[in-house]
Amino acid sequence: MRSPESGDADTPLQPTTEALFKECPRFRILVIGKSGAGKSSLINTAFRVQDDEGQAAVSNLMAGVSDINQEIICKANPQFVLHDSKGFENGEIENLQIVETFLKERGERADISQQVHAVWLCLPIPTAGGRIFETGIEKLLQMKMKGKLGRVPFIAVFTKYDTLLSRAKRLGSSNPEMEARKILTETCLKPFKKFEKEVPHMAVSKERGHEKTLEALIELTTDKVREQLPEVASIVLGVAQQVSPKVKIDSSIAVGKKKYWRTLGTSVSFLGKKLKDCFEVIRIDIVTVWAIEDPHQVCSLLSPMPLFLTILGHQHLRSDEFQAAILELVGNISDNRPGDASKALFAGLGTAVGFAATGPAAPALVPTAVVLVLAKWGYDIYRQIPDILMRLMAYVVHLILVMQLLFLVLAGGRCELSSPLIKTVITLYKDSHVKSELHIKIQTYANGPLFAGKGRDQTFEYISSLIREYYDCLEIRELKDKILAAHSIPEPPNTPRAHSSPATSD
Known part of the structure; x- marks a missing residue:
């Protein structure tokens, strides 16, 4: 057996x-x-x-x-x-x-x-x-x-x-x-x-x-x-x-609940899998739900192509560079206890990727370094230890909030998705209080009594509650304004906001 x-x-x-x-x-x-x-x-x-x-x-x-x-x-x-x-x-x-x-x-x-x-x-x-x-x-x-x-x-x-x-x-x-x-x-x-x-x-x-x-x-x-x-x-x-971030959030959570997020705390879906594969399948689902248009589609290279890949057909958001950048957001959540079995997976990630350090005209990530960083995931297997589970939780929350920021900035067709734009979003998010607070809350949860024993089946509910708590917070709205200002993107004359009811006229 x-x-x-x-x-x-x-x-x-x-x-x-x-x-x-x-x-x-x-x-x-x-x-x-x-x-x-x-x-x-x-x-x-x-x-x-x-x-x-x-x-x-x-x-x-x-x-x-x-x-x-x-x-x-x-x-x-x-x-x-x-x-x-x-x-x-x-x-x-x-x-x-x-x-x-x-x-x-x-x-x-x-x-x-x-x-x-x-x-x-x-x-x-x-x-x-x-x-x-x-x-x-x-x-x-x-x-x-x-x-x-x-x-x-x-x-x-x-x-x-x-x-x-x-x-x-x-x-x-x-x-x-x-x-x-x-x-x-x-x-x-x-x-x-x-x-x-x-x-x-x-x-x-x-x-x-x-x-x-x-x-x-x-x-x-x-x-x-x-x-x-x-x-x-x-x-x-x-x-x-393509107008309501709340509905995107709800759909992301509904997709996660069907399988992969729901079992983060019990290891049912991921046990024995390579960590890079665990993160990749989560990334595919989340990026698919947000369906952010990418002007540089690579779908024509895939034939025949299922509809869900057509939806996911984004060169930037499917790239190893983007994946490594999101993993960098997660990288310092470990409490660095002696004997941290998974610490090596993230050691030097920020240095290798160099995402935040690159200048405005430089590529967001160095491809060779990205390959080396992601290769580490090919040799490690998902195990039910708090450090790895913390990272999976942080990955889900950070990726969704980054996707939301991109969604808000791109609303109304005011600009196109690009590597410099993604870099700005992730750099500003990385330095935000939102990211720091989320790490503290995830650490506290993973090392506390709720995460032990039978409490592990509450992991999905906790992830969902964090996303709902932060997606519409003041700092996320301020980050959106900073991103628009950094790229000199004007507010369009008729940008959808919210009032009492819905529709438009011809």
């Missing part, structure tokens, strides 16, 4: 995201709304289809779609599939029947990837005494209330809130924001009240100061998808959406 350490040593560690994308490769969403309702702008912003070709693809395809069954997939972000439906204006009741048939047929499919995962009902906020509901819209909502359209989540998106604000300003209101909210309440919220139990709603605006309404829409949609559909659908939405 083989020992636990050797029994599965030759079996490759499989990324959790690979299995998830085999089950459900794309988030499937139906948008309903008449022409000019803000559908294409909403989709472009929520899923960050920012390049000209991608935006043209969404707008033009939606403009020409006459078949709700047509799948619209934009190559700028292939992690979602869009179905478009016209509104129900001018008595187009036949279109209501088409939507009903489509949702019922999709809802009856056993394959979760073929079901519709969410419906966004785009309703422009009426002005000059108009009505929020057309006859067809009200009938559709009534069918949803009666359970005739299955469990797919519906979200009503009140678009063009910025138009309402502009009108209030134009009419000379002393408090345009209050006036706009008053009109929104009278024209949208009150008439919609009888439907809100089954169909939650959001108002959205792309006006500066209200951009986070889109984040709120994504977060609401994710919550409803998680409540009503298998978890894989909400995780894939987390990968596809």
Whole structure:
């Protein structure tokens, strides 16, 4: 009988995201709304289809779609599939029947990837005494209330809130924001009240100061998808959406909980594996969830290529240099007790890598040194000792917070991912109080009573709590501002922030 350490040593560690994308490769969403309702702008912003070709693809395809069954997939972000439906204006009741048939047929499919995962009902906020509901819209909502359209989540998106604000300003209101909210309440919220139990709603605006309404829409949609559909659908939405760091965090934790993070404290998944392989499979899952666009993709070198590798196809974030830089963040967490069995794994790592010491024009890492550093991992095996477990915990938390900083800095397409940008992010994060505090907390946990004996199964919960505690802390926001300043990156005129609801207008 083989020992636990050797029994599965030759079996490759499989990324959790690979299995998830085999089950459900794309988030499937139906948008309903008449022409000019803000559908294409909403989709472009929520899923960050920012390049000209991608935006043209969404707008033009939606403009020409006459078949709700047509799948619209934009190559700028292939992690979602869009179905478009016209509104129900001018008595187009036949279109209501088409939507009903489509949702019922999709809802009856056993394959979760073929079901519709969410419906966004785009309703422009009426002005000059108009009505929020057309006859067809009200009938559709009534069918949803009666359970005739299955469990797919519906979200009503009140678009063009910025138009309402502009009108209030134009009419000379002393408090345009209050006036706009008053009109929104009278024209949208009150008439919609009888439907809100089954169909939650959001108002959205792309006006500066209200951009986070889109984040709120994504977060609401994710919550409803998680409540009503298998978890894989909400995780894939987390990968596809490109505006909410909170949803990225939640999806990262959900992926980790399925296997590798959940067993850090018990060694079930990693026992007997090479440490470099343990870190690599965690890196693949986290980078895949954040889906940060890299202008220098190397995917064309891989053929045939699974979708999850398309998502991961980032030259910078898949590189050994990036991996070594994250490991350097972890490197000094050891308490350096005599006889530290794993200390040698990190000895001299900072010197060999030279990440923080390089000048602005220099490459982030020295390739030869990186190869030597990472080679150390090839000879050491994961064992259930506190020092190695501390490093695994620190690696997960540091990598996610670094990915979040990159996500925030790149928001709105204000710049492209590059080696100098990654270097700045990691250098500033390395010197931050966040990193120091996390090391102290992880050391205290790993050397304390919670980590001993049965308490080890709490490791996942502790990692999750640390991420949730720090991802939105003041210093992370300040680090983002420092990174923007270091690279002279201006705040875009309409950068999504957060307010009360989500969407945008055409």
